[in-house]
Amino acid sequence: MASAFDYAPAPESRSVVDIAPSYGLFIDGEFTDAADGKVFKTVSPSTEEVLSEVARAGTEDVDRAVKAARRAFEKWSALPGSERAKYLFRIARIIQERSRELAVLETLDNGKPIKETRDADLPLVAAHFFYYAGWADKLDHAGYGQNPRPLGVAGQVIPWNFPLLMLAWKIAPALATGNTVVLKPAETTPLSALFFADICRQAGLPKGVVNILTGYGDAGAALVEHPDVDKVAFTGSTxxxxxIARQIAGTDKKATLELGGKGANIVFDDAPVDQAVEGIVTGIFFNQGQVCCAGSRLLVQESVHDEVLHSLKRRLSTLRLGDPLDKNTDIGAINSAEQLSRISALVETGEAEGAERWSAPCELPSAGYWFAPTLFTGVTQAHAVARDEIFGPVLSVLTFRTPDEAVAKANNSQYGLSAGIWTEKGSRILAVANKLRAGVIWANTFNKFDPTSPFGGYKESGFGREGGRHGLEAYLDV
Amino acid sequence: MSDERRRVFKTYKLYVGGKFPRSESGRVYEVTDSKGKWLANAPQSSRKDARDAVVAARKAFGGWSGATAYNRGQVLYRVAEMLEGRREQFVREVADAEGLSKARAAALVDAAVDRWVWYAGWTDKIGQVVGGANPVAGPFFNLSTPEPTGVVTVLAPQDSSFLGLVSVVAPVIATGNTAVVIASADAPLPALSLGEVLATSDLPGGVVNILSGRTAELAAPLASHQDVNAIDLTGAAGDPALAKELEVAAADNLKRVLRPQAVDGADWSAEPGTRRLTAFLETKTVWHPTGALGASGSSY
Amino acid sequence: MPTTAPSPEPSAPSGQGGTSFADATASDSALRRFLHGLPGVDTVGLEARAASLGTRSIKTTAKAYAIDLAISMIDLTTLEGADTPGKVRALAAKAVNPDPTDRTTPRTAAVCVYPDMAATAAAALAGSGVKVASVATAFPAGRAALEVKLADVRDAVAAGADEIDMVIDRGAFLSGRYLKVHEEIVAVKAECGSARLKVIFETGELSTYDNIRRASWLGMLAGADFIKTSTGKVGTNATPANTLLMLEAVRDFREQTGVQIGVKPAGGIRTSKDAIKFLVLVNETAGEDWLDNHWFRFGASSLLNDLLMQRQKLSTGRYSGPDYVTVD
Incomplete structure (x- = not known):
């Protein structure tokens, strides 16, 4: 049924980005084929169109890249911080200049809406480099003693949900502190990292300081295991x-792990309801819910359960699902067929366990990987959909009666990454935030990120912090 | 038979949940001085004692981590006061345990007392040193604060029976963690006596739990225990294979692992810095909207 | 191609419509309890939502639809001390025939004037379908005795006003005398007869979003046909955020009572781009039932010319200029 005010298609132009038919690995400042010549295809999840064919790194390539990073380390780490900073500032500026191109590229390769890559991912990527650029010559003042030393070669493995942003979270602090980098992007989203390699060349970054290895999990494992890697940074599944934690046991490798989550978004009866509904939507449907810190468990006070659910369903019915390049799209594609089947399987489990499923009424495109915004009501702590990370646009709704019960349920998880609190009572925010065992807590907001703000989890959500002054520690020998 | 008075021997016991139990296993082992002379029988704790200690530490965590930093500082300082009063006892025990002269042992005990004082002062400062406001680019007040990780298993150093022990236990509890401590296997007596000091220092029961026995036997179940949040492997410094095995086991629930440091066997007297405090802290970052005072700030 | 969901079917939590709020207005304290019991508004979240809807990209056919709809929703306004019958007649002519070069251009919804100009406007607009709206109640400050305000309303209605734009007593509201504000609206409504009543809150003076939400409910409970942001005479007038908030209020009020109330942002909306953003707010907050000039208005004057220039651009492909629209 067409609305009277039917928004006409408003697609962002694809012509701003020029994707080559094939890409090599970026090692020692050059694009090169994999030693064994293997390649793989990357597709656009919204259409299943093949975007490009990229080299698939193997053990030998990992070794080449680590050696290149090791060779580059001596000079790079000896460079005055103020000079390292200039490279990072250059990178930040080039990212700003090329942000439209990169946003379109990321949307094509990842499937997320252009609205998000344009307004969230890319501005944050540039901001992250800008922030850490400024630290490079101020490390003496960071609280880790005088002249803190870098660790050496950092092996970094990143996920597909925020490909370029996770790259920025990893590379910016590593370079600012004087480390060199071998980074492996996820196999479903290799392109923005390869474009970043080009940005490094434009910025004149010395060869070998940043190396990009596209490939699968075997390449990631080889990188983590490589004896000449001093630091492992991983974002991905628990x-x-x-x-990885087992692999590096008994070595001197320092690690930061940003892993899964099952964030509780707690709505009290005195919440600002309309904003809470927006926060719930942002919390679980931002990036199709493929966010480790997603607010995937809604804990709503029983007295306002019906009211909140009514408003939430009404709001979800206005979400616009479709072409990720359309500027009015709110919900894009799921990143891969594999992820889609994982989401579908968990949702089936939820239904089989007796939780009540509701999906927003929207048509799904015939090609590509899609999942309608979905919520489960009547969920208890015993349901799998309340415990397992779904990593998709699926919200589990639970209820509570008192603040104590809310905190107990929120903390009743192997994870401890994020949480949300919605109440107009300031003292309750502080009391509840104090009791929650989670690394990032959003009070009357959700899914906000900033380069100055440390991010990372408690418990099985991993350890170490990325972002802010805290994020430096992971790359310093302190 | 002389008329000389016979000394009353002490039965050394574990310190768990604020009480002094024997090992549930009923086992003891002989503790000797450096020349092999019998000093006492120490309880040889079992994995069940370790399990009980974790239960006690978890139970104590809420109260201790929720106590004010000032209060924790007062308690740690009280430990120093109590130790000072039992200085002679600890000098004798440390001298026996480590084969040291009275003078050398006294220096270590004094340093240990001072270490409690040092960490007592840290309780209400570490939050300001490692936390703070983050200037995010938006209408939000954003604050990062350190919080204790939870229940921490501590493998106390094998060769520094008291100063080393205090140097690893005090920083763990200063920030609000609770601890399950495995004492030096061959020199556990100063650690077991420390339990008696802690029990009379206003430290809530369960905040520190002290086990004596075979390090590997106790550490294995603690490293894999799903309700332990972190592990300090200092006491495994001399056994890299054990350290690695424990680190692998710790990965099951992603415990924070403090690997054995080169400091073991070296000088525990140096000023420790903040590393052992921060190793068992989590950073919590909370975002609050600020916005304008009213509705007039908005425009398009 | 974004596939929008079919229009939601609100299953109101408690019996669709029909909720009576008679108790809420029974006494000053009851009204105060009711208004202060409304959910709070988080400033940052509200403004972020309004800004986010402001990024909608309205192109081609949707833009053409929106421009015509916006023109049809304008209360073409002149509220100057220097107003004369000549000025009002010129404005009325423009309301009826906004673009002399294109007779397919829709008429505006109304012409909005002071009470002493209502008769002139009514004469000029007779038979056109364009309504006569008159501000009243000692607009814009509202600082006069109730009797004077009521006389002002009677005068405007007698002169042929189809719609009355009243101001609330902000002083009474800010000092917590909600029942006084309520009674005044009820009294004005009684004088309106068949004229529709728009209640102006002067949101810039209410200052907080919590106050704007309370004022919205107060106005709706008292019988307003429209709730309106501002007089256009203070620093902050209509904004996307305060209009979004008022749209939420009318949406919620209809769900609970079954009664639909209109919304009129006024002041400061000057460009087509701005107007389209407001229509997006309407579309995605209150819904398409409000996408009609019976339920949504723009209080504006210079906005019309910008809409006309954009309309010419869409039909000719060329950018237009101020010489190709009429000055008022």
Missing amino acids: AVGKA
């Missing part, structure tokens, strides 16, 4: 995070 299962892989645990495997």
